[in-house]
Amino acid sequence: MRAEIISIGTEILLGEITDTNASFIASQLPQYGIDLLYVSQVGDNPARLEEVLRRAWERSDVTFATGGLGPTEDDLTRETIAKVLGEALEIDEEQERVVRAFFSRPGASGNMPERNLKQAMLIPSARAVPNPRGTAPGWWVEREGRVIAVMPGPPQEMTRMWQHEIAPELERRSDSILVSRTLKTTGLGEGTVDEMLSPLLSSVNPSIGIYARADGVHARISAKSPTREEAWDLIHPLEERAREILGPSVWGIDDDTLPAAVGRMLRDQGLTLALMESATGGSIASAITDYDGSSDYFKGSLVTYATEAKIELGVPAEIITMHGAISKETAEAMAEAARTHLHADLGIGITGIAGGTEVEDQPPGTMHIALADGSGIEYSHSRYYQGREAAKRRAVLQALSLLRRYLMSRAAGDVP
C-alpha cells in the first residue's frame, strides 16, 4: 500500500512550528506494512492545497492529512477535499450535536460560535472520526478503494485520534502486522552488542537490528505476521535468546526510561536515594522526579554549585583542598554527605565541568560520579565534551547507569 502524508498550515511554512505530526505518523506506518512514499507541507492557500491534495488522491492508496480543520476561513481542508473529489459538503446533524456538545461541556462557554458549524460538515464519501480533545472531528474519506484520513493539527488531538481511531482501522485492514520489541542496554558499545548477538543477526522474520542511542545501545527485534499475536509468537523466542546473551545489560524495553527502570529497582529493593550534584546542577534530580511515584524512594538532592555549599553540607574542606573540588575524592565525599544529610540508604555525588573551559587542569566534560551505600563506594568517571547541555545530559545517564549497575549487583547478592 502506497501512502503519503500532507501537513497543512501556513505556520509550518513560516518555520514557526516544526512538523512533528509527519514524523509521528511516519514512524507508525511500518507496523501496518504501509510504504510511505511522500511527505509534504503546504500552507493555508486554496490553490496550492488543492494541487497537493489532488496529486495525493491520484498517486497514493492512502493519504494522511493533518491540519486545516479549525473553524476559521483559513481552515480549508474540508472544502478542498470536497472540491478534489467533486462532492458536496453538507452539515451532518449528528456531528452538529457533537460539536455543540463540546461547547456545553463543564467549564466551556456554552455557546457555539456559528463559524464552528463548518466543523460538523461531511461529504458523502466521508465519515466523521471522533475527537474528544477538540471541536474538530477528523474525516475518514474512502472511495474507489482509496483513502484520505484527515486529522486535526494540534499534536495532542492528532495522536489521540491516531491511537484510538486511525491505527485500529489500519490494523483491521492490514494483512500483515509488523511488531517490534526493543531491548535497551547500558554499559556495552554498539560493536560489542553486534558481536554478542551475531548468532541471531541472520534471522529474517523475526529480524534483529542494533542501534546506538543516547541512553545506550538498543536491540530491536521485529516480526511480520498476519496477526499481532502471531508476530509476538515469532518475537518471543528470539527475545528470550537475546536476553540470555545480553544478560543484566538489558535495563528496559520499548518506551522504558532509565529513571523509571532505576526507580522500580529502588522500590523493589526497599532502598532510598539522595544526591549531591554540582556540575549537573539538579538535572539528575529533575530526571528522577519526572517519574511519577519517585517520592517513594527519592529523598532529594543537594545541588551544591558553590564550593562553600559543598562544605556547608558536609564535604570535608580538607578533601577539597587536598584533591580539588573536581576529583574522585570529592565525589565520594559528596555521595556520603548526601546519604547522611538526607538519611538515605544510597547517596550519589557528582562533580565535574559542564562548561567549555578547563578547571583545575581538567578538560571540559570531565565528570566524577560516586555512589555510597554506607559500607562501600562505586565510582565512575568520563571525559567527553560536546557542549554544556550534552555534558549535563550525558552525566545524568552515566549516574543512573552507575546506580543501575549497583542495584543489579545487589539484587544478585554481590553487594553485602
Add this chain to the structure above:
Amino acid sequence: MRAEIISIGTEILLGEITDTNASFIASQLPQYGIDLLYVSQVGDNPARLEEVLRRAWERSDVTFATGGLGPTEDDLTRETIAKVLGEALEIDEEQERVVRAFFSRPGASGNMPERNLKQAMLIPSARAVPNPRGTAPGWWVEREGRVIAVMPGPPQEMTRMWQHEIAPELERRSDSILVSRTLKTTGLGEGTVDEMLSPLLSSVNPSIGIYARADGVHARISAKSPTREEAWDLIHPLEERAREILGPSVWGIDDDTLPAAVGRMLRDQGLTLALMESATGGSIASAITDYDGSSDYFKGSLVTYATEAKIELGVPAEIITMHGAISKETAEAMAEAARTHLHADLGIGITGIAGGTEVEDQPPGTMHIALADGSGIEYSHSRYYQGREAAKRRAVLQALSLLRRYLMSRAAGDVP
C-alpha cells in the same frame, strides 16, 4: 520569489528522524522576502526523487534541498539534479583536492575511499559550496534565472553552510531585507500587551505583532528595507516607543532566555541566590545552571523531595504540621532555609504538586513560590494543570519571573 524546500532521505520517511532542517530553513526565508510555498520530504528512491525535483525546478524560483550528498549509492541528489537539468556530471579537480584534504586532516584516516570521489562532482550549472564540517560540498545550481541550493543533511553541517554561504548569497540578491526585533515580556497577558501597544499596531513598515509563548508574551517588530541597516533604522524608533509603553515588563530580546536575563541582573546587583525546591525536583537549578557563568551568583539548590528532608534542612516541623507541606507558609520557610543554609543573599522556596493527583486537598498543578531576602518575602502561587512535565516547566518560569520582578523593584529602589 517563490521557494520550496525538499528534504531527502529514507530515514525521514521511516519516522526515525524529524525533519528539523526544513523548519530551520523555513524560519530564515521571510527575512529575504522569499515566499515559501511548498515543503516535501522524499526518500532515497531515484524515480520519486526525480519527480519531486523536476516539479520543483518547474514551479519554483528557488529550491532548497538537503540530504543525499553522502558517498554511498543511496545518495542520489547530485545524479538526479544532473538528470533533471540534462547536464553531465564531471569530477572537478579543485573539489577533488578539497575532499581528499578532508581525509588528510589531523585525526582522519588519511586515505579517501574511492566512493567519496563522487562528492567532488559538479555539473556545468553548479558551483561547489564549501562545507568545512564534512566531506560533501553543497551545490549552488543556477540556470535560466532559477536556483537550486543543495546542502548536506546533517543539521550541524547544514546550518553552518546556511549561515556562512547560503544566507549571505540570498542577502546579496535580495532587494528587500526583513529584520525583526522581539521584545519578551513577563507578567502581562496577551490581551493586555495587545491593548497597551494598540497605538503602534497600525504601523505597517515597521509592523508589530503580539505572540503568546511559553516564556511570556512576545512583541515582534519587523521592518522591510533594501538594506539591513535601513531596516534597523525603521525598527529602532518603534522599538523605543514599545519599550517605553511596556516598561519593566520587558525582560529580554530575541534569543534571550529568562535564566540568562535573571543571571545578568543578579550579577549586576552583586547578589547571590539559593533555592529549596520540592515539586520542581531540581529543574529550576538545572535551568539556572544551563547558563554559562552561573557559578558567579548561584550557590545551589536543596531539592527536598521528602518532607523529612525539608525539616532536616531547616524548615520548622511545626510549620509543616500546621499548614501542610504544600502551603504558602512552607514555601516561605523553604526560601528562608535555602538562604540561611547556603549563605545566599536571596532564597527561593517552591512546593507544589507536579503529579496528577490531589495532595492535602489541593489540585494538581498547585505551586507555592516564595522569595526571601532576609527582610521580606515575595510570594506567588498558581493552579494550572497540563501534565507533570508542563507543571514543572511552568513552575520554573514562574519562579524566575518572581525573581525578576523582585530584582527590577530592587534596581528601581523599591526594595530597601
